[in-house]
Amino acid sequence: MTTVSDVIAGALARHGVEAILAQSNPTELMLAAERIGIRQILYRTENAGGAMADGFSRISGRIGVVAAQNGPAATLLVAPMAEALKASIPMLVLVQEVPSGNRDRNAFQELDHVALFASVSKWTRRIDDPTRVEDTIDQALTMANSGRPGPVVLLLPRDVLGKPAAPGRFARTADLGAFPLDRPRPDAAAVSRAAQLIAAARSPLVVAGGGVHGSGAVAELAALQEIAHLPVVTTNMGKGAVDESGPLSLGVAANITGERGPAHFHLPLIAGADVVLLVGTRTNENGTEAWTLTSPDATYIHIDVDPLEVGRNYESLRLLGDARAALGDLTAALAATDLTLRVARSEELRATIAAGRQQHFEAVTPLLESGETPIAPERLFAELGRLLDPDDIVVADASYSSFWIAGYLLAKRPGQRFLMPRGLAGLGWGLPLALGAKIAAPGRRVIAVVGDGGFAHVWSELETAVRERLPVTVVVLNNSVLGAQRHAENAAFGETTTGVELDPVDHAAIATAVGAAGIVVEHPDAIAPALRKALDSSGTTVIDVIVDPDAYPPVRAFDVSTDRLNTPPHRVRPAP
DSSP states (O other): OOBHHHHHHHHHHHTTOOEEEESSOSHHHHHHHHHTTOEEEEOSSHHHHHHHHHHHHHHHSBOEEEEEOTTHHHHTTHHHHHHHHHHTOOEEEEEEEOOGGGTTTTOTTOOOHHHHTTTTOSEEEEOOOTTSHHHHHHHHHHHHHSSSOOEEEEEEEHHHHTSBOOOOSSOOOOOOOBSOSOOOOOOHHHHHHHHHHHHHOSSEEEEEOTHHHHHTOHHHHHHHHHHHTOOEEEOSTTTTSSOTTSTTEEEEOTTOOSTTSTTGGGHHHHHTOSEEEEESOOOOTGGGTTTTSSOTTSEEEEEESOTTTTTSSSOEEEEESOHHHHHHHHHHHHHTSOOHHHHHHHHHHHHHHHHHHHHHHHHHHHHHTOOOSSBOHHHHHHHHHHHOOTTOEEEEOTTHHHHHHHHHSOOOSTTOOEEOOOSSOOTTOHHHHHHHHHHHOTTSOEEEEEEHHHHTTSTTHHHHHHHTTOOOEEEEEEOSBOHHHHHHHHHHHSSOOTTSBOOOOOHHHHHHHTTOEEEEEOSGGGHHHHHHHHHHOSSOEEEEEEBOTTOOOOOGGGGGOTTTTTOOOOOOOOOO
């Protein structure tokens, strides 16, 4: 007998699904999936499982699938789904439900999952009809991978999973598992107008967001940049969209344009742009330094697949469509346009960018070469940057980890991947995002950089890495403090609460306890040997780096508060 579970598993296989992140539930479905060769990867917590699915999708270009039991397990998927929704990452969430006959009777762990997921799912449906299983699966994949990608939910009543399945009248054979599923093109007249604006601009600028990676539009962006001699600055999620050593790259601006930021000395160029091309960015607060980087007098052109994002914060010439298709069309239109002005100004532009880059190098070199202890994070990232290959994947946790990576690791080629959870920027994403990336790209080195505060959310997933043979290198910035919180509180109030300081933790010992390797690094000279050992290893390694608790990344808002940022934290210890 072919059951509903068999049909679901078969449909997932048809869509290219090779692994489901799960914890045995829904059991009948997981048994059916494993019978046909779909691997179950057992996470320790559902929120980490959701982040793994997210990381898998970002690297593979295919939908990640995560499954959970009803009730409390399902609730833990809300946070990673919210990140995926904001960051435009597709995810298929399979949630077991109580038997349909027990619905609304206060059955064990019964919960209104439709209401639960209402704000974090593009589309939620319940599979109740054994004759419509494949139809519903295909609708779910279509919703997740089309338009602006995002998470979708299928609710699976436990009794329905075991029912006999009836074949549909119309056969389904398509693979809908990759994204973007469709590549809509912008209006041709709008593209032509955009080309004319760029060609005639005094000082045009491109701002590249995460949608460039999501669309697979890196090559098209490079072609546009080359033909029109355009400077490109990226958001945090857009990092790696261009070669950051290239003569027209300004690096990441976003919210790290403080005095030591990669784009700090390019701020006049960014602010002086008279035509700004936004590509695959939701123009959010952090990605725009609170909407202050570019001029309100500039003319904006916005490429995005989401009609609501186009013009959300900057009224724009609307190039509504897939980023790869739109950039290709725009490049073709520019090729047919007089680019004399762009060529004439290109040499001066390159010289201006080179001068700003040199100023940045001079400003940060003392930190990059620092021999101080506790270790300066800038020295750590200088050492890591020298050892990275262009094919390596670097993953950050939220908070300072993302800032350090965005500002102090160089994208060595267009398309190099740096994964940062900037959709909602919650703590605890770094390690599971890295594991998801490793599932997607088992042959590539994956390095996760996490703070000690964020890492504490997901220590348990080190066991997952070891058990599931997902070797990653985890670099812990261990300063025994919630650094971003401490500095933000001092900047705003000149003092901190008692909730920012931590007791020392031996993260290397935690790694050893679950069968991974652990290394403690306390002196700058030990950084490179530890990194080499970890990167050459075939297993998971945790490098516990004791870093300066007073160090902070180039957050522009902190530049006016440097005199009080490192006011010592207040700590009231409980009586013995």
